[in-house]
Amino acid sequence: xALKDYPVDECLLQGNASCPGCPATIGLRLVLxxxxxxxxxxxxxxxxxxxxxxxxxxxxxxxxxxxxFEAAAAGAxxxxxxxxxxxxxxxxxxxxxxxxxxxxxxxxALSGALERRTNFIYIxxxxxxxxxxGIQRSGATPYAAWTTTTVSGKNxxxxxMGEIILAHHIPYAAQTCISYPEDVISKITKAKNIPGPxxxxxxxxxxxxxxxxxDKTVEMGRLAVDSGAWSLWECENDVMTFNxxxxxxxxxxxxxxxxxxxIKYQGRFSHLFKPQRDEERLKxxxxxxxxxxxxxxKCYLKP
Amino acid sequence: MKKxxxxxxxxxxxxxxxxxxxxxxxxxxxxDKKKCVKCLRCWIFCPEGSIHREKDDSVxxxxxxxxxxxxxxxxxxxxxxxxxxxxEKKK
Ligand SMILES: Cc1ncc(C[n+]2csc(CCOP(=O)(O)OP(=O)(O)O)c2C)c(N)n1
Ligand code: SF4
Ligand code: SF4
Ligand code: SF4
Ligand SMILES: [Mg+2]
Numbered sequence: 001x002a003l004k005d006y007p008v009d010e011c012l013l014q015g016n017a018s019c020p021g022c023p024a025t026i027g028l029r030l031v032l033x034x035x036x037x038x039x040x041x042x043x044x045x046x047x048x049x050x051x052x053x054x055x056x057x058x059x060x061x062x063x064x065x066x067x068x069f070e071a072a073a074a075g076a077x078x079x080x081x082x083x084x085x086x087x088x089x090x091x092x093x094x095x096x097x098x099x100x101x102x103x104x105x106x107x108x109a110l111s112g113a114l115e116r117r118t119n120f121i122y123i124x125x126x127x128x129x130x131x132x133x134g135i136q137r138s139g140a141t142p143y144a145a146w147t148t149t150t151v152s153g154k155n156x157x158x159x160x161m162g163e164i165i166l167a168h169h170i171p172y173a174a175q176t177c178i179s180y181p182e183d184v185i186s187k188i189t190k191a192k193n194i195p196g197p198x199x200x201x202x203x204x205x206x207x208x209x210x211x212x213x214x215d216k217t218v219e220m221g222r223l224a225v226d227s228g229a230w231s232l233w234e235c236e237n238d239v240m241t242f243n244x245x246x247x248x249x250x251x252x253x254x255x256x257x258x259x260x261x262x263i264k265y266q267g268r269f270s271h272l273f274k275p276q277r278d279e280e281r282l283k284x285x286x287x288x289x290x291x292x293x294x295x296x297x298k299c300y301l302k303p
Numbered sequence: 304m305k306k307x308x309x310x311x312x313x314x315x316x317x318x319x320x321x322x323x324x325x326x327x328x329x330x331x332x333x334x335d336k337k338k339c340v341k342c343l344r345c346w347i348f349c350p351e352g353s354i355h356r357e358k359d360d361s362v363x364x365x366x367x368x369x370x371x372x373x374x375x376x377x378x379x380x381x382x383x384x385x386x387x388x389x390x391e392k393k394k
Binding site for chain 2: 003006008010012014016017018019020022052053054055056057058059060061213214216217218219
C-alpha cells in the first residue's frame with residue numbers, strides 16, 4: 001500500500017498535550033489509520049495518558065480505557081471478555097503501553113494475557129525511558145545512556161523484550177519503528193486480522209528523553225535501524241522474517257552503520273564523547289549490537 | 304454527540320483539547336506549493352496531524368495547531384517546507 005492509499009481520517013485529534021516532535025503521536029496516528037474507528041484502546045499510565053489531554057475532553061476519537069501502570073494487558077483482557085460475552089466480534093481490542101509499562105511493571109499481566117491466548121493486540125511504543133515522569137531508566141534503556149536515574153550512564157544493557165515475547169509462541173509478534181509508516185501499517189493490519197494474542201513493538205525516538213532536536217524524530221528512528229541498534233522483523237506462527245534494511249543486515253548483504261552514527265546525535269550519550277572519548281563504553285555498545293545480530297543469525301538465518 | 308450516563312470521569316473527543324497549540328510555536332513551517340511533489344511524507348509524519356491532505360493529495364498546514372517541530376521540513380525530500388522563526392520573514 002502506498003501512502004496515498006492510507007485513510008485521511010484521524011482518530012487522534014490535533015491540539016493535544018504531546019511535546020512537539022512526539023514519536024508517540026506519530027505512532028498513534030499510524031496505528032489508528034490501520035485499526036480504524038472500531039477499536040477500543042486500553043492505555044496505562046504513560047505519556048499517552050497525558051496526550052489524551054484534560055478532563056472533560058480527550059484527543060482520542062475512539063473509546064479509550066485508562067488503567068493502572070501495571071495493568072494494560074489485564075485491562076484489555078477484561079474488555080475482550082466483555083465484548084465476547086456480548087457477541088461483538090467486530091471490535092479490535094488494543095493495549096497501547098510504554099516500555100516502562102511493558103518491559104518492567106506490566107510484564108506479568110502481559111505474559112499472562114499472552115498465555116491465556118487473549119484475542120487482542122498489545123502495542124508497546126518504546127521510547128527507551130519512563131518519559132512521562134521525567135526521563136527515568138527502564139529495562140529498555142540502552143547501556144551507557146543518561147537518564148535522571150542514571151546520571152553517568154546506565155550500567156546495565158537493555159533487555160530484549162522481543163525475545164521474551166517470542167518464547168510465548170503467539171500467532172503474531174513484530175518489531176517496527178515510527179520512521180517506517182508502511183512497515184507499521186502493514187504489521188498492525190496483519191495483526192488485526194489474526195485471532196489470538198498479538199504483540200507489536202514500535203521504536204519511538206523521544207526528543208526530550210534522548211536529547212536531540214525535535215525535527216529529527218523520524219531520522220533518529222531510521223538511524224537506529226540503519227545501525228542495527230533496532231531491527232524490523234515479524235514472526236508469524238513461529239516463522240521469523242526480517243524486513244527492509246534489517247533483512248539485508250541479517251543476511252550480511254549490507255553492513256550496518258557503526259552504532260556511533262546513531263548515538264552521536266543524542267545528548268543522552270554526549271558524556272561518551274566529551275571531555276574525551278570513552279572508548280571502553282563505546283566499544284561495549286557496539287559489541288552488544290554485534291552479538292545481538294550474531295544471535296539472530298544463528299537462530300533465524302537459514303543456511 | 305451521544306453522552307453516556309455513567310458515574311465515572313468520562314471525557315469526550317475534542318479537537319484542541321489543550322487549546323490552540325499553534326501558540327507553542329517558535330519556528331513556523333512555510334510550504335512552497337510550487338516545489339511540492341505531493342509525496343505525502345509530511346502528512347504521514349506530522350506528529351500533530353496538522354498537515355491536511357486534500358482530494359488531489361496537495362497539502363496545507365493548519366497553523367492553529369501546528370507546534371512547529373520541523374519534522375515535516377526535515378522529512379520533505381524536495382525542500383518544499385522551510386522553517387522560519389515566528390514573526391520573522393525570509394525573502
Ligand atoms: C504503580 C505506579 N508506579 C509509578 C507510577 C508513575 N508513573 C506514571 S507513568 C510512569 C512511566 C511510564 O513510562 P513508560 O511506560 O515507558 O511510558 P512513557 O512515559 O515513556 O510514555 C510512571 C513511573 C504509576 N502511575 N503507577
Ligand atoms: S516525552 Fe517524548 S514520548 Fe512523551 S510526549 Fe514528549 S516527545 Fe512524546
Ligand atoms: S513532503 Fe514535501 S513534497 Fe512531499 S507532500 Fe510534503 S511538502 Fe510536498
Ligand atoms: S512543524 Fe511539526 S507540527 Fe507543524 S506541520 Fe510540521 S510536522 Fe506538523
Ligand atoms: Mg517509555
